[in-house]
Amino acid sequence: MASNTPSPEAPFDAFGGGAAPAAPGTEWNPTEDTLRAQNRSGGRHRVVKQRSNFARSSTVLGVGVIAAVGAGGLATAQEKPPVAISLPDLPDLHLPDAHDLPGVGDLLPDEASADTASDADLVAAEARSNPNPLTAATYTTPDDEQGGTAERATQAATGTADAGEALRARILQQAEQQQASADAAEKAAAEKAAAEKAAAEAAAKAEAAEKAAAEAKAKAEAEAKAKAEEEARAKAEAERLAQLAASYSMPLSSYSLSATYMQSGSMWSSGYHTGLDFAAPTGTPLKAVHGATVKSAGWSGSYGYRIVLELEDGTEVWYCHLSSMTVGVGQTVGTGETIGRVGATGNVTGAHLHMEVHTPGGSGIDPAEWLRSKGLSL
The missing domain is CATH 2.70.70.10 (Glucose Permease (Domain IIA))
Structure with a gap:
């Protein structure tokens, strides 16, 4: 049976570095020297620095942690300290320098700040630009953790002092309000008692005056009645005497x-x-x-x-x-x-x-x- 054998192909220049194709039937195995030579022989191309796979994986992991905390409750997640995610140092992986890779070094920027900026810094910048606690991850170092712990302790002490002062102020305010209420109640009670006493005295005076007026009226009526009775008796006696005089006579007319x-x-x-x-x-x-x-x-x-x-x-x-x-x-x-x-x-x-x-x-x-x-x- 006939088979179609694929024709030898030139090695794929994945980095676009312009390396010479290897001879047919040989394996292209670039070394550090060849890569440096190739890098020196070819020109560098400036490209925007891309995030590494490790940075993206770290971001995803941080977002997952924050999402998990958010699932348990936003209030609980906010009260807990930031999650520390540690990444291995890139040199420990024994990877070649990105500037030495064929077709890559030319694309990287020359600025020292850009060359030395870590992917963790980029992720932290992105986290700062996105304040949402459910989509932001926090990267901390041991020094940051120690400093953060001290800062949180200071903040906790300050917060405790502020809370104590607020509680004291609230207690004093409540005490003042209660004292003011007690003073107002006492004043109202005193005013009420004074008003009741004045009303009682006025009622007593009015009753005494009414009683005196009633007694004076009764006395006047009694006197008037007695006078009227006396007048009536005198009148009756006069009438009786008049009748008697009509039936009685003096013994002499002149004497x-x-x-x-x-x-x-x-x-x-x-x-x-x-x-x-x-x-x-x-x-x-x-x-x-x-x-x-x-x-x-x-x-x-x-x-x-x-x-x-x-x-x-x-x-x-x-x-x-x-x-x-x-x-x-x-x-x-x-x-x-x-x-x-x-x-x-x-x-x-x-x-x-x-x-x-x-x-x-x-x-x-x-x-x-x-x-x-x-x-x-x-």
């Missing part, structure tokens, strides 16, 4: 009082006067003071001629020292009727009417008061 009741003197055998004397000329008519019955009419010793009228209630009225009598015993007389005349008979010193008033029991009373009680004026 003068010459002796009063119980007046003392040697002229009377008892040492005092037992009646009321009306001085008048002999022959002056005498009238019956009220309707009555003639109980006696005649001579009575020292009284001279005497007429005794007995009223309906048993009261006796004596008319003494008469000059003449016009009525007899048992006769009924009316008020104002003439029953005799003034004289000077008996034990007298001149013409007059000696009048006495005796109660139904026989006791003598003041004739002037008795006449006044009947509404008569002397």
Whole structure:
């Protein structure tokens, strides 16, 4: 069976360095010297430095760690310290210098800063440009870890101090608020107590004033009532006396009082006067003071001629020292009727009417008061 054998091909210049093709059937095995010679023989081409596979792998690994932390909770990931990812030093891999590779050195930049910049620096720059904690990885070195630990300790101490100061300020603020509330409550209670006391005092004063006014009113009403009652009694008495006066009469129309009741003197055998004397000329008519019955009419010793009228209630009225009598015993007389005349008979010193008033029991009373009680004026 025929087979198609591939024709020998020139070695593939993967780096574009322009190396001479190897002879057919030989293996192209570049060495460090050949690479340097080739690099010196050919011109360098400037290209933008690309990230190495190790840098990209590290970035992916860091992103995976941050993503894992984010999956557990963003708050937890933020509280934990950055994840340290260590990369092996490139010289330990015994790789040739990139500047010595055929067709590569010419493409690298000449700046020392660019030649010495590590892939970790590029990844760190990218991480700083991307602040998202879920897509950024942190690369730390032992020195960085030690410095970071000290810095975190300082920050923790500072944060603790700040938290303590904030707590103290909050406690003081709460205490001040509570004190202010207590002061306000105490002030309100004092004001309320003062208001209640003032209201109680005002109510007590008002009650006392009202009580005093009520007492004064009651007293005034009582006085007015008493006065009205007194006036009513006086009016009733006046009416009664007016009625009595209509039925009673004075014994003489014209007279003068010459002796009063119980007046003392040697002229009377008892040492005092037992009646009321009306001085008048002999022959002056005498009238019956009220309707009555003639109980006696005649001579009575020292009284001279005497007429005794007995009223309906048993009261006796004596008319003494008469000059003449016009009525007899048992006769009924009316008020104002003439029953005799003034004289000077008996034990007298001149013409007059000696009048006495005796109660139904026989006791003598003041004739002037008795006449006044009947509404008569002397």
